[in-house]
Amino acid sequence: MASKLTTSNRAGWAFALPGFGLLTLFIVVPFFFAFFLSLTNQRLISPNPTEFVGLDNYRNLLSISVLTIEPARDDTGAVMRDEDGNPEYPRVRSFTRNNPDYPQYAGMREWFRWHSGDDAKVVVATDVVFWKSLRNTLMFVLVVAPVQGGLALVLALLINQKLRGINIYRAIYFMPVVVSIVVVSLLWRFIYAEDGLLNSILSAFSFGMFEGPDWLGNEDTALGAIKAMSIWQAVGFHMVIWLSGLQTISPTLYEASSVEGASKWQTFRYVTWPGLRNTAVLVLIVITMQAFALFAQIDVMTNGGPLDSTTTVVFQAVERGYGKQDISGGSAISVILFLLVLSISLIQRYLTRER
Amino acid sequence: MKLTPTIAGALVASTGLVSAAAAQTELSMWYHGAGGEVEGAIIRQIVDDFNASQSDYAVTLESFPQESYNDSIVAAALAGNLPDIIDVDGPVMPNWAWAGYMQPLSIDESLIEDFLPGTKGVWDGQLYSIGLWDAAVALYARQSTLDALGLRTPTLEEPWSGDEFMAALDAAKASDACEYALDLGMAWTGEWYPYAFSPFLQSFGGDIVDRSTYQTAEGALNGDEALAFGDWWQSLFTERYAEGTSQDPASRDTGFIDGKYCFSWNGNWAAVATLDGGVDDVQFLPAPDFGGGNTIGAASWQFGVSATSDAPEGANAFIEFALQDKYLAAFTDGIGLIPSTPSAAAMTETYKEGGPLNVFFELSNQQALVRPVSPGYVVAAKVFEKALADIANGADVADTLDAAVDEINTDIERNGGYGH
Numbered sequence: 001m002a003s004k005l006t007t008s009n010r011a012g013w014a015f016a017l018p019g020f021g022l023l024t025l026f027i028v029v030p031f032f033f034a035f036f037l038s039l040t041n042q043r044l045i046s047p048n049p050t051e052f053v054g055l056d057n058y059r060n061l062l063s064i065s066v067l068t069i070e071p072a073r074d075d076t077g078a079v080m081r082d083e084d085g086n087p088e089y090p091r092v093r094s095f096t097r098n099n100p101d102y103p104q105y106a107g108m109r110e111w112f113r114w115h116s117g118d119d120a121k122v123v124v125a126t127d128v129v130f131w132k133s134l135r136n137t138l139m140f141v142l143v144v145a146p147v148q149g150g151l152a153l154v155l156a157l158l159i160n161q162k163l164r165g166i167n168i169y170r171a172i173y174f175m176p177v178v179v180s181i182v183v184v185s186l187l188w189r190f191i192y193a194e195d196g197l198l199n200s201i202l203s204a205f206s207f208g209m210f211e212g213p214d215w216l217g218n219e220d221t222a223l224g225a226i227k228a229m230s231i232w233q234a235v236g237f238h239m240v241i242w243l244s245g246l247q248t249i250s251p252t253l254y255e256a257s258s259v260e261g262a263s264k265w266q267t268f269r270y271v272t273w274p275g276l277r278n279t280a281v282l283v284l285i286v287i288t289m290q291a292f293a294l295f296a297q298i299d300v301m302t303n304g305g306p307l308d309s310t311t312t313v314v315f316q317a318v319e320r321g322y323g324k325q326d327i328s329g330g331s332a333i334s335v336i337l338f339l340l341v342l343s344i345s346l347i348q349r350y351l352t353r354e355r
Numbered sequence: 356m357k358l359t360p361t362i363a364g365a366l367v368a369s370t371g372l373v374s375a376a377a378a379q380t381e382l383s384m385w386y387h388g389a390g391g392e393v394e395g396a397i398i399r400q401i402v403d404d405f406n407a408s409q410s411d412y413a414v415t416l417e418s419f420p421q422e423s424y425n426d427s428i429v430a431a432a433l434a435g436n437l438p439d440i441i442d443v444d445g446p447v448m449p450n451w452a453w454a455g456y457m458q459p460l461s462i463d464e465s466l467i468e469d470f471l472p473g474t475k476g477v478w479d480g481q482l483y484s485i486g487l488w489d490a491a492v493a494l495y496a497r498q499s500t501l502d503a504l505g506l507r508t509p510t511l512e513e514p515w516s517g518d519e520f521m522a523a524l525d526a527a528k529a530s531d532a533c534e535y536a537l538d539l540g541m542a543w544t545g546e547w548y549p550y551a552f553s554p555f556l557q558s559f560g561g562d563i564v565d566r567s568t569y570q571t572a573e574g575a576l577n578g579d580e581a582l583a584f585g586d587w588w589q590s591l592f593t594e595r596y597a598e599g600t601s602q603d604p605a606s607r608d609t610g611f612i613d614g615k616y617c618f619s620w621n622g623n624w625a626a627v628a629t630l631d632g633g634v635d636d637v638q639f640l641p642a643p644d645f646g647g648g649n650t651i652g653a654a655s656w657q658f659g660v661s662a663t664s665d666a667p668e669g670a671n672a673f674i675e676f677a678l679q680d681k682y683l684a685a686f687t688d689g690i691g692l693i694p695s696t697p698s699a700a701a702m703t704e705t706y707k708e709g710g711p712l713n714v715f716f717e718l719s720n721q722q723a724l725v726r727p728v729s730p731g732y733v734v735a736a737k738v739f740e741k742a743l744a745d746i747a748n749g750a751d752v753a754d755t756l757d758a759a760v761d762e763i764n765t766d767i768e769r770n771g772g773y774g775h
Contacts, residue, residue, distance in 0.1 A: 041769060215601075307748045319737075326766075
């Protein structure tokens, strides 16, 4: 294989050149730029010279630590408790701000905490928002990848039938993909508003019993609302990929299975699904990568709020690099995202390899 | 192809134009207002008048959408491709001047003697930009609402105190006259937050950064005054006086007119629409005084000359030309901005003495306070915005302000103090 690539086949390389050239120019070179910039203190706008700062940017992003806080005690040494009987704790900021006894926690903030006995274990990080964005992104991928892929397959099976007017349904399901995600996000902002369309419908169907929440303004529902909208928007795209996969399966196999008297489920399980193997791998990897790149919905609908419940890694990279003019910090986030997506893709490739 | 007389004539005419232009120095100008039809017509008129007024220079205008204007300037600067004349948002100017994108203006000082304080962009003791207009924010209220609730009408000399303001909100909330007592415009993001809300913080006695040195935010943004401001700010949302960050942008635009909100904290640019929308007893009230005096934000878009301009005399000449009262008045009549001089205000229907919007001119004249004049403001503004949104959404006030202080201080440090 290798010898074939390197020896003959000049025409093949000529054909590959435009693609390889563009990929190198717009993806490989910028990546190396980002990697290099993440080791400096490069700013978007600054008359100051760029300096090499080593791994400082990564340290600022990733520093994390556990702080054990003992409950406050009164003069007799008994633990002070509030009305509900829970122990009271000194505030985290008393450890992390201007406290010479705890220099290792300086400038850190609380991410979350748990209790062991009467002590509180507080996870503190230098950049809490980055950790939250990492968690939000992973939660988004974990839900969107399987649900969107599965739903797209169901839709593809539905529209892969010879019915009158089936093209109308194909068009309807595919329509959201054609509309710009920015426009879709703006529209869904109206749908999700507290007195918006969704809550009006829910209220009408429950005869006024159901008081709809403020979907995008509530920490508990904001990310879920964006997941639902994102799944709806891009499901048509993956439906088309599944559809093309379905149509590569030879009709003779279906004929044979019906002659053998296979049930609908057996046909799907032993004919359709094995025939879709390569398509499934493609769909899974594409959805995962698209989900990791979640940005436009956040930028238009929530700006990462409320309370960082919808902030994502790409949103952070843009916010840092452009909004706060910290190109080196944004680059560091991009490099981390690249490594993350690369490792997950490799794991997926390994799990779905030909056995 | 046979040339028709018209095409031939056009060809002759265009070559004639080109040769005439070759004798002049070309000046390029970028403007942020693409898409605004009236605005575009006025700025084009100024350019045409200037080009016709003399034979040394010819200005060519290029407009950008406001959202991508700053990015375009930054990209052009990195590529060494800046136009000669730019317009710049007042609080952003120090950043660009510090970065070496702009050069000080050399216009005749006497021309801008009467200009509103907020329209003069001064950094490092030098004038870098000058605005043809300013903007001001006021508390919109209906006279009928004030009467129904039995509230005193505050004036510039005697604004509401913080307690009076909260009593007004309480009365509005209890009256069921509207869904929310106050509309703060939380649907708008970006520069609106520091522009519209940092005056409240200043009225409590805090600030975004310590203006005596511009080297730290410690004590200014997380001192006792700032904490009091933060608690008050949070209470506006927990007590449901105001609608939070998920406010529907459409409500922001028409909510006050429709009666959804009793009071609205909004800029002069919305005043004409409010009057046209049928609220003919609207009152534009000054900001409440929480103890440290009452101020409002100042500085809007301003004109400046890029550092790389080959013909700065020409660029300055154009800016001097544009500072004529008739153009200031044209912008005011066209899109409702506050004219920079009293004489221009007298020429307009809305801002002249006794005009419906004259109060904004006085607000801007007497109370306007520019946002921190520092290259670091661009980052501090972002941090401030996020802190206020988080506090509105229920975050711990002290922790949030501490984190904001840390972020601002780290940024100042990493930029070597921003040249102060």
